Amino acid sequence: MRLIRHTAVSFSLAAGMLASGAAMPAGLQDPYFGEALYYAHQGHYFEALERLDTELAQHWRLDEPARDTLYPHIGDARFSVGDFELRYRMHHRAGRAIRAVLEGDVAEPVRNDAAFRLARIHFQKGQYDNALTALDRIEGEIPEDIRDDIEFLRANVYLALGQPSRAVSVLEALRDEDGLDGFAAFNLGIALLQDGRQTEALEQLERAGRITSDETGQLAIRDKSNFARGNLLFEASSFDAAQASFNRVRMEGPYSNVALLRAGWADASGENFRRALVPWGVLAKRQTTDAAVQEAMLALPYAYSRLEVHGRAAVLYGRAVQVFGEELEKVDASIRSIREGQFLEALAREEIRQNKDWVIRLRQLPETPETFYLMSLMASHDFQTALQNYLDLEDLRKKLSAWESSFDAFDDILRIRRAYYEPLLPEIDSRFRELDAQIRLRMEQRERIDRRLKDMLVAPRPEFLATAEERVLSARIADLRRRLDGAEGSETEMLQARLARVEGALTWRLETEYHQRFTEAHENLAELNVVVDRMKAQHEAFVRTRQAALHSYEGYDIPIKRLRTRVAQAQAQLKRLMGRQGHLLETVAIRELEVRRDRLHAYQSQARYAFADSYDRAAKAQADAGAAEAAAEAGVTEGEQG
Amino acid sequence: MTRLITIRYWRLPAGSVRRLRLLCCVAFCLLGGLLAVSAQAEDAARVQMQGLDEQVQEIKTDVLGIAAELSQLEERLLFPSNTQVAVFVELKDPGFRLDAVRIHMDGELVAHYIYSFKELEALRAGGVQRIYTGNVPTGEHELQVAVTGKLDGGDDYSATDTFSFSKDVDPKLVGITLADVGTSGSGISLGDW
Numbered sequence: 001m002r003l004i005r006h007t008a009v010s011f012s013l014a015a016g017m018l019a020s021g022a023a024m025p026a027g028l029q030d031p032y033f034g035e036a037l038y039y040a041h042q043g044h045y046f047e048a049l050e051r052l053d054t055e056l057a058q059h060w061r062l063d064e065p066a067r068d069t070l071y072p073h074i075g076d077a078r079f080s081v082g083d084f085e086l087r088y089r090m091h092h093r094a095g096r097a098i099r100a101v102l103e104g105d106v107a108e109p110v111r112n113d114a115a116f117r118l119a120r121i122h123f124q125k126g127q128y129d130n131a132l133t134a135l136d137r138i139e140g141e142i143p144e145d146i147r148d149d150i151e152f153l154r155a156n157v158y159l160a161l162g163q164p165s166r167a168v169s170v171l172e173a174l175r176d177e178d179g180l181d182g183f184a185a186f187n188l189g190i191a192l193l194q195d196g197r198q199t200e201a202l203e204q205l206e207r208a209g210r211i212t213s214d215e216t217g218q219l220a221i222r223d224k225s226n227f228a229r230g231n232l233l234f235e236a237s238s239f240d241a242a243q244a245s246f247n248r249v250r251m252e253g254p255y256s257n258v259a260l261l262r263a264g265w266a267d268a269s270g271e272n273f274r275r276a277l278v279p280w281g282v283l284a285k286r287q288t289t290d291a292a293v294q295e296a297m298l299a300l301p302y303a304y305s306r307l308e309v310h311g312r313a314a315v316l317y318g319r320a321v322q323v324f325g326e327e328l329e330k331v332d333a334s335i336r337s338i339r340e341g342q343f344l345e346a347l348a349r350e351e352i353r354q355n356k357d358w359v360i361r362l363r364q365l366p367e368t369p370e371t372f373y374l375m376s377l378m379a380s381h382d383f384q385t386a387l388q389n390y391l392d393l394e395d396l397r398k399k400l401s402a403w404e405s406s407f408d409a410f411d412d413i414l415r416i417r418r419a420y421y422e423p424l425l426p427e428i429d430s431r432f433r434e435l436d437a438q439i440r441l442r443m444e445q446r447e448r449i450d451r452r453l454k455d456m457l458v459a460p461r462p463e464f465l466a467t468a469e470e471r472v473l474s475a476r477i478a479d480l481r482r483r484l485d486g487a488e489g490s491e492t493e494m495l496q497a498r499l500a501r502v503e504g505a506l507t508w509r510l511e512t513e514y515h516q517r518f519t520e521a522h523e524n525l526a527e528l529n530v531v532v533d534r535m536k537a538q539h540e541a542f543v544r545t546r547q548a549a550l551h552s553y554e555g556y557d558i559p560i561k562r563l564r565t566r567v568a569q570a571q572a573q574l575k576r577l578m579g580r581q582g583h584l585l586e587t588v589a590i591r592e593l594e595v596r597r598d599r600l601h602a603y604q605s606q607a608r609y610a611f612a613d614s615y616d617r618a619a620k621a622q623a624d625a626g627a628a629e630a631a632a633e634a635g636v637t638e639g640e641q642g
Numbered sequence: 643m644t645r646l647i648t649i650r651y652w653r654l655p656a657g658s659v660r661r662l663r664l665l666c667c668v669a670f671c672l673l674g675g676l677l678a679v680s681a682q683a684e685d686a687a688r689v690q691m692q693g694l695d696e697q698v699q700e701i702k703t704d705v706l707g708i709a710a711e712l713s714q715l716e717e718r719l720l721f722p723s724n725t726q727v728a729v730f731v732e733l734k735d736p737g738f739r740l741d742a743v744r745i746h747m748d749g750e751l752v753a754h755y756i757y758s759f760k761e762l763e764a765l766r767a768g769g770v771q772r773i774y775t776g777n778v779p780t781g782e783h784e785l786q787v788a789v790t791g792k793l794d795g796g797d798d799y800s801a802t803d804t805f806s807f808s809k810d811v812d813p814k815l816v817g818i819t820l821a822d823v824g825t826s827g828s829g830i831s832l833g834d835w
Contacts, residue, residue, distance in 0.1 A: 037769040038764045038765065386694070396705050
């Protein structure tokens with residue numbers, strides 16, 4: 001089972017990477033792998049990668065990786081690395097990771113899964129031929145959960161390669177798949193359209209536009225289908241049908257504004273200006289930074305003027321002039337603000353980015369005028385990528401900065417430890433050497449006793465088990481016997497007889513108590529072993545603690561120095577890169593704003609001209625009406641006089 | 643499940659173009675010229691962005707390498723293996739809304755964590771949180787775990803359980819598992835990893 005399953009593919013040249021999480025396998029055996037997943041499920045891919053990279057590096061360094069706790073999860077871990085890298089927008093590394101899986105000795109479903117992921121990376125990078133080659137490598141057993149996704153991706157690749165008929169064949173088999181959430185149905189409509197089968201395309205988009213769902217993604221694709229169908233019909237001058245499609249687009253949604261605008265144009269194109277007033281009227285009251293809303297502010301009075309309601313048209317044109325003027329001020333303020341560097345500052349605000357709708361919230365902040373027009377920029381995948389890269393760089397900058405300060409803390413820790421241990425260690429070592437010598441001596445004694453007892457099992461030696469008192473007694477007997485040797489006389493004989501009795505009594509005791517004493521000696525040795533084992537453990541603990549004390553401050557200088565250098569180099573590179581990335585974002589944002597400013601200028605000029613024209617027409621109409629009324633009154637007076 | 647489809651299917655409707663042309667042909671000629679220039683500039687910016695993207699990927703690799711080396715150094719320096727103890731939290735009851743976990747080790751409060759929505763979701767999805775890393779001497783230790791949250795039915799829930807664990811010379815990885823909360827016992831169990 002895959003831990004993280006990518007289930008989405010995208011159609012556009014600038015597709016985004018999407019994925020969904022899946023549950024952990026039962027019986028997680030490596031907590032650090034679980035920790036990597038914990039970060040990944042929160043979208044913290046840097047931390048997830050850092051954890052998993054470390055785990056994998058340690059795993060591969062082991063002599064017996066099969067005994068490692070990561071071993072049961074190694075397949076998932078290798079896939080997950082690729083996943084995390086992909087989500088962290090590290091396509092190169094992700095590609096390498098997945099290729100490594102592909103080239104390894106893995107089961108067919110795993111290889112097919114890897115090939116699918118590789119194909120998706122190629123697709124996202126716009127390498128469609130490579131994507132197709134990777135997909136063609138898929139054969140044999142395919143994991144059930146990616147079967148449809150593979151075919152959906154294949155269809156998208158065909159579309160991107162300009163082979164819509166092949167895409168149609170694939171998508172026709174997928175259009176009713178629940179798992180694809182209506183995306184297959186929509187893409188089939190587009191494929192049919194690209195294949196020149198307009199009628200079938202319209203029917204398919206009609207089907208895709210009538211999906212029943214409460215899910216946001218499905219509702220968005222339904223809106224998209226209706227919008228696309230409405231456009232097709234509009235271009236075919238089927239204005240009523242187009243209008244019906246546009247009307248099916250939800251009033252709140254990403255396609256709402258453009259759909260309202262087009263619905264109005266569909267009505268206007270059918271010369272039904274009165275009906276066009278409705279969508280344009282709704283649209284003209286919306287957020288005025290939106291391009292569709294701005295166009296509606298011109299279109300609405302235009303409809304009134306076509307309905308000969310010139311007074312109302314003049315009022316609305318006048319309002320449009322005013323709004324465009326205000327928007328121009330906003331755009332100019334935005335451009336100024338960007339040039340002052342505030343755009344990048346606003347984007348990098350941490351508290352804003354905590355919210356998933358941070359871009360929308362950013363636009364609503366009164367103190368960040370430079371972000372009012374951000375939404376249209378965000379529609380561009382390139383801009384999104386560049387923006388996300390900038391934000392990633394900002395995160396990296398913060399991390400590097402924090403790490404840089406932690407080196408000073410490390411230095412402090414090492415200095416304090418060195419100052420504490422260095423004066424203590426020589427005395428401790430000296431005392432330890434004394435104890436160590438004693439321990440060795442005692443251990444030798446113990447070994448000697450052990451050897452002797454073992455020998456006595458073969459050749460019993462009762463005298464070896466004599467007590468100290470008995471050994472003294474034995475020595476005295478030997479001494480007395482030596483002294484009595486050579487003496488003569490009856491008293492001597494009596495003393496020798498007494499000595500023999502004493503010696504006999506001692507020998508009797510040693511011989512008769514030998515087995516008991518031998519058993520006791522073994523028991524005592526066993527008791528000694530317990531003490532010796534405890535002593536050995538204490539000895540080892542001391543040696544380890546002694547080593548740990550030394551290692552707590554020795555051997556860090558070089559790694560810290562190397563890391564300091566690496567961090568400094570990375571910071572310099574990061575600064576350079578952030579400068580370039582930021583400048584590029586600012587340039588693109590300013591260019592977009594300048595286009596919007598020029599468009600607003602054009603709209604404003606047009607509104608001014610139309611305002612004057614409508615005003616004249618309204619005045620003329622009023623004058624004509626006045627003249628007609630005067631003439632009518634004059635006619636009545638003449639009649640009365642006549 | 644979320645899917646994104648970005649399809650560039652936007653052409654100005656013929657009717658609207660015709661009318662707008664009637665209304666402001668001069669303005670739109672100007673605008674058209676601007677858009678053409680803008681398109682060229684966009685292409686140049688796109689190439690530049692792609693080049694920068696490659697460099698951003700490279701620096702991410704560098705910084706990840708630094709992070710890995712730094713975390714190993716930090717672990718060696720701050721949590722040597724002979725004294726290291728790490729406590730992990732695993733949630734095996736998706737219906738339980740975990741609010742907070744409080745951990746005392748040998749009577750001393752070592753961790754008190756309040757979970758955000760994202761963190762809770764990550765635990766429910768199978769992630770494992772390392773809630774505490776510290777140092778203890780070898781030997782027997784006591785761990786008291788207190789959990790608060792809400793049960794599936796919405797009732798408040800809190801439980802405390804005490805465990806013991808043994809620390810030897812290797813790093814000690816202690817796992818706190820929350821399973822079947824509110825049905826049997828405290829729902830808290832302790833295991834080795």
